Each structure stands twice: as C-alpha cells, then as structure tokens.
C-alpha cells in the first residue's frame with residue numbers, strides 16, 4: 001500500500017479510543033503546562049488550535065484563553081471534542097472541520113488572531129513551510145505561535161508504516177522555516193519525553209519540543 005499524508009479517515013477510526021491511551025493524555029498535559037508557562041496565554045486572546053483532535057490540549061488551555069477555535073480535518077475526532085464541550089457547558093470553544101491550507105480566514109470564522117497553538121500535528125502536514133506561512137497570515141502583528149511536536153526521530157515512532165509523516169523536526173531547520181515565514185523571537189524548550197516500544201520493537205525515548213515565536 002502506498003503511503004498517505006493526513007488521512008482524516010485514519011483519525012476517524014481512532015477517535016473513539018484516542019483518550020484511552022495514557023501516553024497521549026500525559027503528553028497533552030505536559031504540553032499544556034509548558035505552553036502556559038512559556039507562552040503566557042491570557043483571557044483577552046482570540047485563539048486557534050490546529051489539529052485539536054479530541055481536545056486534550058484544547059480543554060486544558062481554554063480556561064487560559066478568550067475565544068478558541070479548534071480546527072481538525074477529522075469529523076470523528078471533532079465529534080469527541082464537541083461532546084466534551086457540551087457535557088462541560090464550555091462556551092468559549094468552537095470546533096471547525098477544516099484544513100488550514102485549503103480554507104480562507106472568513107470560512108474559518110477567525111480574524112487577526114492573538115494566539116495559535118498545536119500539539120503533535122505539524123509532523124502530519126506535508127508542506128511545513130506553507131503551513132507556517134499560513135499561520136503568519138492568521139495572526140496579528142506580535143501574535144504568538146506555540147507548537148509542540150517530535151524532535152527529529154528514528155522514523156519508527158509511528159506504528160503504521162503506511163502513514164506518511166515527517167520524522168520529527170530538527171530544531172535549527174524549523175527555526176529557519178519559522179523565520180522565513182515571518183516569525184521572530186523563536187525559542188525552543190523540551191516539553192516532555194515519550195517512552196514507548198517503537199515500530200522496530202525497541203523501547204525508545206522520544207523528546208517533544210515546544211517552540212514559541214512571535215509574528216514579526
């Protein structure tokens with residue numbers, strides 16, 4: 001079978017059990033903590049998260065932000081998040097099924113954002129530079145981006161070899177791409193580490209970075 005980039009069907013199938021993996025919930029918790037400490041979100045900020053999935057990061061950050069638009073390409077992942085929003089009676093988070101690279105700002109329902117965040121989604125998007133350029137177009141001058149993802153890995157992090165992904169990112173190369181897109185004050189930290197038996201059957205530890213930057 002040939003490799004496929006961002007099959008929303010693949011995530012649709014995983015949605016119902018997504019939150020049952022304690023590695024995922026712990027990762028999101030660590031990323032949320034790192035984002036709050038480093039990027040200092042505030043209740044006055046209009047925000048967006050791309051690749052929100054079932055909302056593990058979304059719901060941890062929502063109390064620290066103003067309106068938050070949570071975007072994903074998987075209807076089923078968003079459906080899980082939507083149920084949580086309704087159950088918890090959250091009024092500040094809106095979900096939207098969209099691919100950022102295919103959707104205008106008007107269709108996303110956002111305008112001049114203060115804050116964009118994401119966790120573990122960047123490596124699923126084929127054209128990293130196009131995505132970063134798009135983020136710049138969504139932010140106001142001085143707006144913040146906070147993205148968590150895998151550091152450059154051995155290529156065995158994902159269990160499914162037919163899934164086309166970036167094998168994490170080299171920090172210096174991602175910094176250059178952010179600066180090329182129009183970000184400044186780019187800063188990396190390690191948000192957490194994920195230890196797991198990888199696709200090659202080896203127990204490995206994979207660091208997860210958080211990069212923050214401001215729109216120039």
Ligand SMILES: C[S@@+](CC[C@H](N)C(=O)[O-])C[C@H]1O[C@@H](n2cnc3c(N)ncnc32)[C@H](O)[C@@H]1O
Nearest residue numbers: 006011051052053072073074099119120121124
């Ligand atoms: C590995 S999951 C991470 C989900 C969530 N952030 C978490 O940490 O649990 C990646 C998510 O990104 C979504 N995704 C992939 N490509 C996307 C794109 N181009 N635009 C929006 N969402 C995308 C997938 O549907 C999936 O829900």
